[in-house]
Amino acid sequence: MPCRHVMDYGHFDVTGWQLPCKGPFPMNLSSAAILLLCNPHSRRGDQAARTVRAVFEEHGREVIEAQPEGREDMARLIERHRERVGTVAIAGGDGTLNAAAEALARTGLTLGIIPGGTANDLARTLGLPLTPAAAARVIVSGRARRVDLGCVNGHAFFNAAHVGLGVEVAKRLNGQAKGRWGALAYAKGLWQALRASQPFTVELRYQGRRQRRRAIEVGVGNGCFYGGGVRIAADAAIDDGGLDVYSLGPRGFWRLLALVPVLHQGEQRRAGIWALRTPALELRTRRPRPVVADGEFLTRTPAHFTVRPGAVSIWVPDDGAGPRP
Template sequence: MSSQLALLVNPAARGGRTVRLLAPVVRRLRAGGADVSVIVGDDPADALQRAVTAVAEGPDALVAFGGDGLVHLAVQAVAGTGVPLGVIPAGTGNDIAAALGLPVKDPLAAAETVLRMEPRRIDAARAGDEWFAGVLCCGFDSRVNERANRLTWPPGRARYLVALAEELRAFRPIPFRVTLDGEVVEREAMLVAVANTGSYGAGMRVCPDARPDDGLLDVLILRAVPKAEFVRVFPSVYRGTHVRHPAVSIRRAASVGVEAPGVIAYADGERVGPLPLTCRIEPGALSVLM
């Protein structure tokens, strides 16, 4: 009996350049015996509604064809339902797919993983009413995202770099209050990250030891440091060696409350909303093809 797959597509991934990969992926899935229906929304809200409707019809899997943003949207539809999530990485940032051990540079190989239909239970987290599978960030990095989203030029990754430079000039340390399973930590910090998986932002290994199946969230706090020191240390996040810096602390908790004035949180690269927020891990909430 063929597998019934709902394929959720982001036609804007990589500036629209990945649409040309869609047809070969669909052909490969169908050649492998899958019955594929393609879902494309007019906007994120429409795409989510279509995905929720598709999941309610009981497919064998909802498959996200795109980057972390689309995976984040798909997680809203499948978390807690038992319908497996498949991921075919086709975005600029594919950190969640990488954490799941999927081939992030070969969509056809990822399609083969989907066809094997071997689900595994992993954790997901909730920030208020929103699910996330990867990393929730707040502080310097989320303010860069806010700036980048307000810019209309330059296009693509360059817009993020412009926003980073502008925010670096304006940024001041933020007074955070973080509650870890009831224990309160108050300090001025550059950023706080709450992680179910280890990386975000296209390879920044913010919590390199985070595991999506341990029933806990890894919480990084980068205490206030001079901007020159911040700039010097920042590149080490791509290697995960920033954790050795004396201003970095990482704790684990099942429930994490984060409070700070004037800070917007982003999860899996998507805007969640203003603090305060409470993040709670939900063990085994996701069934993932991997």
């Protein structure tokens, strides 16, 4: 039977959401086989896979290794092996993890993260080590933690979704740019996107209310970070059952540039930027606009956002470590 979940968000009271009970897992995860999925296109995927496999085998774990050919193949492989494994270890970045999110929620398999991308924002949220060997040791000796999934028009995401400026940054972050600049590619993409930003009108519908605003960016966060360490909100959490939302209005280029340090710390309200926390949200624009989540182009507006509390279980350090700055 599902557990009742009650929360207080200050100016919003949110009650009655349902969380899965944290009962026993269907198999002994400390001895179950591990499905190791590697993104061959990630910056460190291939080398990481060899290191990780060695750690798993040192701990006596059976390893089934595969290389997905695309987003759809990721889900197919998880479904195919669901009866044979207890953990799905994924070597790749946030986009690769996004491709597995729905299948992980559906199968109930526990996710192990081997950070291999440029931003690694989900790993940052969970306080995971970034080196392959250390991340693999978390999977064989850590604890399983349940986290929420955000959902936009039926597409799951872990970190954050964007309409506007975030989409323009994503357009500039191709594999070549990431390979050449690494994490600096996000700063370079943001600089270019700020100079080219165009305002649009958006209607935000939430909890029976409507807000019509002029914006260059709307961000909707399920986790704590996006864009290689930018906080979606100073007090955001990936297991609080809520979405952290902000709408950034049009400003001159230099005023926008001056806001970057404030946005990086998630202090939108301190800078007079409209923000709220809500369990559900709908965004409407005059014409369909792309929606990016976890760095992937997933859908277009109108966009309906919800939260699925406790939808996925992930291996995290057993030392109580929280998000890394």
